[in-house]
Structure formats: structure tokens, C-alpha cells
Amino acid sequence: MSTSEKSSYHHGDLRATLLSTAMEMLEGGEPFSLRAIARQAGVSPTAPYRHFKDRDALESALAVEGFRDLLADLDGGRGLPASLPDLAEFAVAYVAFALRRPALFRVMFGKPCDDADDERIKAADALHELLADALDRVFPDADASALATAGWGLAHGLASLYLDGKLQAASGEEVANRVRGAFLAIASVGS
Amino acid sequence: MSTSEKSSYHHGDLRATLLSTAMEMLEGGEPFSLRAIARQAGVSPTAPYRHFKDRDALESALAVEGFRDLLADLDGGRGLPASLPDLAEFAVAYVAFALRRPALFRVMFGKPCDDADDERIKAADALHELLADALDRVFPDADASALATAGWGLAHGLASLYLDGKLQAASGEEVANRVRGAFLAIASVGS
DNA sequence: TACGGTATGTTTACGGTGCTAACAAAGCAT
DNA sequence: ATGCTTTGTTAGCACCGTAAACATACCGTA
Numbered sequence: 001m002s003t004s005e006k007s008s009y010h011h012g013d014l015r016a017t018l019l020s021t022a023m024e025m026l027e028g029g030e031p032f033s034l035r036a037i038a039r040q041a042g043v044s045p046t047a048p049y050r051h052f053k054d055r056d057a058l059e060s061a062l063a064v065e066g067f068r069d070l071l072a073d074l075d076g077g078r079g080l081p082a083s084l085p086d087l088a089e090f091a092v093a094y095v096a097f098a099l100r101r102p103a104l105f106r107v108m109f110g111k112p113c114d115d116a117d118d119e120r121i122k123a124a125d126a127l128h129e130l131l132a133d134a135l136d137r138v139f140p141d142a143d144a145s146a147l148a149t150a151g152w153g154l155a156h157g158l159a160s161l162y163l164d165g166k167l168q169a170a171s172g173e174e175v176a177n178r179v180r181g182a183f184l185a186i187a188s189v190g191s
Numbered sequence: 192m193s194t195s196e197k198s199s200y201h202h203g204d205l206r207a208t209l210l211s212t213a214m215e216m217l218e219g220g221e222p223f224s225l226r227a228i229a230r231q232a233g234v235s236p237t238a239p240y241r242h243f244k245d246r247d248a249l250e251s252a253l254a255v256e257g258f259r260d261l262l263a264d265l266d267g268g269r270g271l272p273a274s275l276p277d278l279a280e281f282a283v284a285y286v287a288f289a290l291r292r293p294a295l296f297r298v299m300f301g302k303p304c305d306d307a308d309d310e311r312i313k314a315a316d317a318l319h320e321l322l323a324d325a326l327d328r329v330f331p332d333a334d335a336s337a338l339a340t341a342g343w344g345l346a347h348g349l350a351s352l353y354l355d356g357k358l359q360a361a362s363g364e365e366v367a368n369r370v371r372g373a374f375l376a377i378a379s380v381g382s
Numbered sequence: 383t384a385c386g387g388t389a390t391g392t393t394t395a396c397g398g399t400g401c402t403a404a405c406a407a408a409g410c411a412t
Numbered sequence: 413a414t415g416c417t418t419t420g421t422t423a424g425c426a427c428c429g430t431a432a433a434c435a436t437a438c439c440g441t442a
Contacts, residue, residue, distance in 0.1 A: 011390085011391075014390080014391085033427080033428060033429080034428080034429065034430090035427080035428065035429080036427095036428095043391075043392090044391065044392050044393075045392090045393095045428095045429095046391085046392075046393085046394095046429095046430075046431085047390080047391055047392075049429095049430075049431085050389080050390050050391065051390090054429075054430075055429065055430095084380075106301075109351065109352075109355050109357065110297075110301065110355065111355060112354075112355055112356045113355065113356050113357075124357055128357075139380060142376060142379070142380065143372070143376050146369075146372040146373050146375075146376035147373075147376050147377065147380070149349070149358065149369060149372075149373045150345060150373035150374070150376050150377040151377070152348070152352065153344075153345050153346075153348035153349040153352060153373060154341060154344050154345045154348055154377070155344075155348065156348035156351060156352055157343070157344035157345055157346065157347035157348025157349070157350075157351065158340070158344040158348070159348075160300065160347060160348065160351050161300075161343065161344060161347055163303075164300050164301065164302060164303055164304065165302075165303045165304050166300065166304075166315055166319075167340065178337070178340060181334070181337040181340070182337050182338075182340045182341035182344055183341070184337075185333060185334050185337035185338045185341050186338065186341040186342070186345070186377055186378070187377070187380050188333070189275075189330060189333065189338070189378050202419085202420075205419080205420085224398080224399060224400080225399080225400065225401090226398080226399065226400080227399095234420075234421090235420065235421050235422075236400095236421095236422095237400095237401075237402085237420090237421075237422085238419080238420055238421080240400095240401075240402085241418080241419055241420065242419090245400075245401075246399095246400065246401095
């Protein structure tokens with residue numbers, strides 16, 4: 001019950017502290033380096049290496065947090081979608097997450113992530129499965145897998161394009177409307 | 192007429208040389224730094240700064256090249272699409288470009304590009320217009336703008352997800368099939 | 383309770399980066 | 413020929429990620 005006491009050596013809870021300060025810097029728009037995190041946490045520049053193999057490992061941990069939060073945003077907010085407009089709201093929430101936490105989103109998606117980070121891969125898979133469930137529920141007759149890929153791709157693409165300034169919109173509300181519009185427009189195309 | 196002669200000072204054509212060696216390194220999968228480019232070009236580490244304000248400026252120039260190539264891939268290859276399957280092939284070509292030149296694709300899209308780089312913005316806009324034209328031609332009755340956004344978003348999202356390993360496929364052919372599948376699946380949903 | 387191993391943090395050091403400032407050489411216009 | 417401008421060079425700054433050697437505190441066991 002003395003987690004807040006420090007002996008000034010042996011910080012006591014460095015790993016968690018590093019993660020949370022890293023997340024804060026990420027949200028705050030600061031560039032984020034291992035050294036900066038250590039500095040912020042009041043610890044020596046190489047202390048983080050006792051808890052993370054390298055920068056990638058730290059980023060993976062952050063990405064896992066991000067996936068958890070994104071899932072919560074999508075799922076918790078409104079439950080699984082039951083209609084096409086619900087799906088559009090899913091996409092809106094997805095894009096909103098990306099724009100609200102741009103640096104985190106880039107950490108989550110901006111790299112091959114080829115390292116065999118179990119947790120990270122699991123987190124991304126969970127997202128995919130959630131989407132597949134959702135799509136299957138709305139369009140039970142269609143090829144759920146292809147549709148889930150398409151839906152994810154659409155949402156992710158819009159998120160990326162807005163995030164990187166290739167599509168522009170003044171307000172978050174305008175982005176939401178455009179995303180809704182895109183989602184409904186594409187679904188209204190009866191071959 | 193002596194562009195290939197050198198006085199050993201005053202390289203003569205450094206800017207172009209820097210761009211091409213940068214592009215080569217990008218395609219070759221090497222990390223790419225200003226200093227590495229200079230090294231490769233046989234010139235001092237800070238010489239590039241006479242031709243590019245900073246790293247971003249060099250990247251912008253590369254991005255412009257990339258957009259030109261991507262447009263050529265989409266347009267030149269098969270002309271403007273006239274049907275939904277043609278559109279799917281557009282998407283396939285888009286994703287293929289991203290997977291064939293991943294580092295370039297990241298340079299083109301992975302950043303806000305908020306600097307007022309005229310050429311770069313123009314290049315991206317040209318892409319958007321091409322897509323809008325294409326979509327309008329295939330679906331003259333629909334909201335061309337919303338559809339173009341949706342189509343671009345879908346293609347771009349699939350490209351990003353495959354590129355960053357969030358979706359996986361063994362071969363390029365498999366990717367192409369999945370992209371086609373996603374495109375057709377989403378279009379076969381009659382609200 | 384003393385002890386020794388292990389976990390955690392520190393110091394030092396290396397090579398890399400982007401970038402600036404001061405300097406040098408070549409080209410060009412007068 | 414002379415001087416301005418362009419283009420290159422060298423030196424140096426602050427930062428980064430990372431490894432190695434060292435120091436300290438914790439924790440289980442004798």
C-alpha cells in the first residue's frame with residue numbers, strides 16, 4: 001500500500017509511468033522519444049530499456065492500449081450495429097477516434113508491426129473480428145469476410161486521408177457528415 | 192552541352208541526382224536520410240540544403256513524383272473506367288502501387304503535408320479529380336463527390352491495411368482478388 | 383538475520399540524425 | 413578583370429536510439 005513512496009532509486013512503478021507519460025506526450029502532440037519520456041519521468045535516459053527491449057516494444061504497448069480504446073469506442077458506445085446507418089456510425093466513430101488521437105492512431109497503424117508481438121496482433125485481430133461480426137449481422141446473406149474487409153478498408157481509408165490532410169474538412173462535424181455520406185453513397189449503388 | 196562533365200566542385204546537376212538517388216534508396220528499402228543521400232551522391236553531408244530547405248522539402252519533391260507515377264498507373268494503363276468492374280481494377284492498381292513502392296507510398300501519404308507546397312497539393316488534387324471523373328462516369332446519377340470520396344477511401348484504406356500488415360495475404364494475386372472482392376461486395380449491397 | 387542473486391536504475395560512450403553558421407570555390411554579369 | 417551570386421565544404425550543435433559496465437536496492441533462502 002505504499003506504491004507512491006519512493007526510495008529515489010528504484011522508482012517502483014516505472015513501466016506503467018513510462019507508458020502513461022508516453023501516452024500523454026503522444027496526445028499532447030509532442031514528438032515523443034525514449035529519452036524525452038525518461039526525462040519526463042525523472043529517470044535516466046536509458047532506464048526505459050529495463051522495461052522495453054527497444055522503441056518498437058514501447059510503441060507496441062501503446063498500440064495495444066490504443067486498440068483497446070478504439071474497440072471500446074466502437075463497441076461500448078452503441079453496441080453492435082443492426083442496420084446500415086448503424087454501420088455508418090461505426091465508421092464515423094472510427095474516423096473520429098483517428099482525428100481525436102492522431103499520433104496514437106499512427107503508432108497503431110503506421111508500421112508493418114512484423115515483430116511477433118502477440119498482444120498487438122491479437123488486439124488488431126479482435127478489431128477485425130468485431131467488424132466481421134457487425135457486418136455479418138447487418139448483411140447476413142452476403143460474404144461477411146469480404147464485406148468486413150471492405151467496411152474496415154473504407155473507414156480506415158477515410159480516417160487516413162483526413163488524418164494526413166489529403167481530404168480536408170473544417171470541423172469534426174463536417175468530417176462526420178462526409179463519412180456518413182460516403183458510407184451511404186457507396187451502399188446505395190445497386191449494381 | 193557538357194552536363195556530364197564535372198569540375199569536382201559544383202557537381203552540376205545535384206538536385207536531380209539527389210532526387211534520383213533518394214528515390215532509389217526508397218525503392219531499395221533503405222531507411223533514407225539526407226546524409227545518406229549526400230553520401231551516396233558523393234557529396235558533403237550538408238550539400239542537399241542548397242537545394243532543399245529541409246527534409247520535408249525533399250520528401251515533397253519525391254511525393255510529387257510519386258503522385259505523377261500513381262496517376263500514370265491508374266490512368267495510362269487502362270483509360271478511364273466505364274463500369275463497376277473497371278472501377279475495381281482501379282482499386283486493384285491503387286493497392287498494387289502501394290505494395291510495389293511502399294516507402295514511396297508512405298512518403299506520399301504518411302504526413303499531414305500542411306506545408307504550403309503547391310506542387311504537392313496540386314498533385315494530390317489531380318488524383319482526387321481523376322477519381323471523381325471516374326466515379327461520375329460509372330454512376331452518373333449518384334452524388335459523384337461522395338462516391339469519389341468513398342471509392343478513394345476504400346482503395347486507400349485497403350492499401351494502407353495491407354501495407355502495414357493489418358491485413359495479410361500471401362501473394363500479390365491474392366491481394367488483388369481480395370481487393371476486387373471487397374469492391375464488388377460493397378457494391379452489391381442494395382440498401 | 384546475514385547473504386547472495388536478481389531486478390532495476392545510472393553513467394558513459396558510440397554512431398547516427400537534421401540543421402545552422404562560417405568559409406571557399408566556381409560561374410556569370412558588368 | 414571585378415565583384416555578386418550560386419553552389420559546394422567544413423565544423424559544430426543538440427538530439428536521438430542503443431549497448432556495456434557499474435551501482436543500488438529488493439527478496440528468497442540458509
